[in-house]
Amino acid sequence: MLKIKNLCKKFGEKVIFEDFNFQANKGEFVTILGGNGAGKSTLFNLISGTLFPDSGEILIDGIDVSFMPEHKRAKFIGRVFQDPLKGSSPNLTVEENIALAASKNVKNNLRLATNRQNSELFKEKLSPLNLGMENRFNDKAGDLSGGQRQVLAIFMAMICQPKILLLDEHTAALDPKSQEKILDLTEKITQNTEITTLMITHNMTIVERFNENVVTLG
Amino acid sequence: MSIYISTCSQGLIWAILALGIFITFRVLNFADMTAEGSLTLGGAVCAVLISNGINPILSIVISGFAASIAGLITGVLHTKFKIQAILSGVLTMIALYSINIRIMGKANVSLLGKRTVFSTSNQNFAVGLTVCALLTIVLSLFFKTRLGLAIRATGDNEQMMKAHGANTDFKKILALMLSNAFCGIAGALIGQSQGYADVNMGTGSLVIALASIVIGEAMFTKDAILLKLIAVVFGSIAYRLIVFFVLNFGMNPSDLKLFTAVVVAAFLALPNIRKRIVRSAKNVKN
Numbered sequence: 001m002l003k004i005k006n007l008c009k010k011f012g013e014k015v016i017f018e019d020f021n022f023q024a025n026k027g028e029f030v031t032i033l034g035g036n037g038a039g040k041s042t043l044f045n046l047i048s049g050t051l052f053p054d055s056g057e058i059l060i061d062g063i064d065v066s067f068m069p070e071h072k073r074a075k076f077i078g079r080v081f082q083d084p085l086k087g088s089s090p091n092l093t094v095e096e097n098i099a100l101a102a103s104k105n106v107k108n109n110l111r112l113a114t115n116r117q118n119s120e121l122f123k124e125k126l127s128p129l130n131l132g133m134e135n136r137f138n139d140k141a142g143d144l145s146g147g148q149r150q151v152l153a154i155f156m157a158m159i160c161q162p163k164i165l166l167l168d169e170h171t172a173a174l175d176p177k178s179q180e181k182i183l184d185l186t187e188k189i190t191q192n193t194e195i196t197t198l199m200i201t202h203n204m205t206i207v208e209r210f211n212e213n214v215v216t217l218g
Numbered sequence: 219m220s221i222y223i224s225t226c227s228q229g230l231i232w233a234i235l236a237l238g239i240f241i242t243f244r245v246l247n248f249a250d251m252t253a254e255g256s257l258t259l260g261g262a263v264c265a266v267l268i269s270n271g272i273n274p275i276l277s278i279v280i281s282g283f284a285a286s287i288a289g290l291i292t293g294v295l296h297t298k299f300k301i302q303a304i305l306s307g308v309l310t311m312i313a314l315y316s317i318n319i320r321i322m323g324k325a326n327v328s329l330l331g332k333r334t335v336f337s338t339s340n341q342n343f344a345v346g347l348t349v350c351a352l353l354t355i356v357l358s359l360f361f362k363t364r365l366g367l368a369i370r371a372t373g374d375n376e377q378m379m380k381a382h383g384a385n386t387d388f389k390k391i392l393a394l395m396l397s398n399a400f401c402g403i404a405g406a407l408i409g410q411s412q413g414y415a416d417v418n419m420g421t422g423s424l425v426i427a428l429a430s431i432v433i434g435e436a437m438f439t440k441d442a443i444l445l446k447l448i449a450v451v452f453g454s455i456a457y458r459l460i461v462f463f464v465l466n467f468g469m470n471p472s473d474l475k476l477f478t479a480v481v482v483a484a485f486l487a488l489p490n491i492r493k494r495i496v497r498s499a500k501n502v503k504n
């Protein structure tokens with residue numbers, strides 16, 4: 001569950017949030033709307049810890065994370081960006097990228113990152129999604145198309161079962177066909193889970209499709 | 219024949235430096251200027267230890283650790299105090315100049331008559347090959363561990379690593395320490411092979427390492443990390459052979475640094491020039 005209480009954030013003189021309150025329950029899917037510069041991405045930055053609030057509280061399952069460093073709260077949070085290139089490491093293979101994302105809560109760091117057992121496990125999780133990604137395991141992530149890289153990014157964001165999934169216009173950079181694919185995937189992975197999903201979009205057809213819970217900023 | 223073998227041995231010893239620079243320059247995307255100071259630091263520490271009767275192999279290991287501290291300092295300056303990458307390295311490098319003189323007590327230390335890893339004549343090639351092979355294998359294995367992969371990904375896409383919960387500052391510091399340890403080990407071996415350590419022995423070494431890397435990359439273009447590292451080693455040997463030939467053709471030794479700089483610039487520019495040519499060829503077609 002995500003709870004935001006009396007959040008304030010200014011950039012210099014510019015007020016982005018003033019006494020902002022928000023709550024999303026376990027398993028809820030919230031669509032976030034608002035014009036350019038309304039503060040949607042800023043909200044995600046505050047939730048994930050790339051920015052800190054001036055005042056107020058951000059609680060994830062009751063834990064106050066407002067000033068927790070980004071890398072510490074990342075275990076609660078999966079994030080997908082608008083730019084597909086931001087979600088994976090181009091010089092590593094698809095499998096290595098997934099393995100990295102999967103090991104984010106694991107300690108023992110001097111083990112080999114990839115092994116057959118994990119590889120099978122990843123493929124098992126991927127194949128019901130029908131994306132063909134399991135055939136590209138040994139290709140460099142940098143060689144994938146934008147749509148494929150976004151599939152990879154979503155899969156990586158989800159693999160550790162985060163409490164909160166943040167999708168920042170995650171289909172905006174894709175062609176209509178890839179968009180459709182990513183939206184299907186988004187639906188599949190967020191339905192019937194305990195994950196709280198926040199999705200930013202400017203696209204009204206997407207809003208209607210996920211027509212549950214809409215919050216408008218600005 | 220023996221002149222070729224000794225040239226190749228030089229290449230092998232200097233390849234350790236190139237592997238170190240590869241970690242920062244190619245893996246971490248960090249132009250680390252500390253290297254020249256670390257190389258000298260490794261040479262200085264090793265020479266002093268050997269002069270005091272310490273086992274030469276142990277001396278090399280200690281030199282590596284000493285140089286890794288230089289990397290630690292650069293890393294902390296950059297990540298914790300937000301000083302630019304280049305400047306952090308330059309500051310440490312400059313500081314090391316004084317420190318290296320303090321360690322040696324003077325500007326150079328001779329190893330004449332001391333027992334080094336190269337003592338029995340003509341061992342250079344065997345020693346260089348052994349150390350190089352060992353470090354290449356260890357490094358390539360390391361880059362396949364979770365930590366190693368995380369370091370590669372940090373250099374590749376830092377934002378993504380942060381979003382996935384990695385402490386990227388720590389990864390950078392660790393990579394800098396590892397890189398500088400390689401530079402220190404290289405310095406220790408170079409000092410032993412030439413028979414002295416000198417406060418200026420690191421000057422110009424960075425560009426030699428870069429030359430080895432870009433020449434290696436031009437020779438092999440494979441993605442697997444082990445092959446990339448092997449390419450660096452071969453690049454270093456190739457660089458030494460090229461230098462040997464141009465000097466034999468009568469190039470003035472003092473022009474060597476100019477020559478090396480031009481080689482590096484040319485190889486770095488090559489892919490971009492190629493792209494431009496392809497693009498303008500397309501434009502002509504259209």
Ligand SMILES: Nc1ncnc2c1ncn2[C@@H]1O[C@H](COP(=O)(O)OP(=O)(O)OP(=O)(O)O)[C@@H](O)[C@H]1O
Pocket residue numbers: 011016034035036037038039040041042043
């Ligand atoms: N780190 C920052 N420092 C200063 N100003 C910032 C920072 N981040 C965002 N801003 C400003 O805050 C405002 C809100 O930005 P934000 O990126 O949250 O908008 P957005 O709602 O995501 O817009 P868009 O739909 O264009 O993505 C903008 O005016 C932006 O310039």
Ligand SMILES: [Mg+2]
Pocket residue numbers: 040041042168
């Ligand atoms: Mg935005």
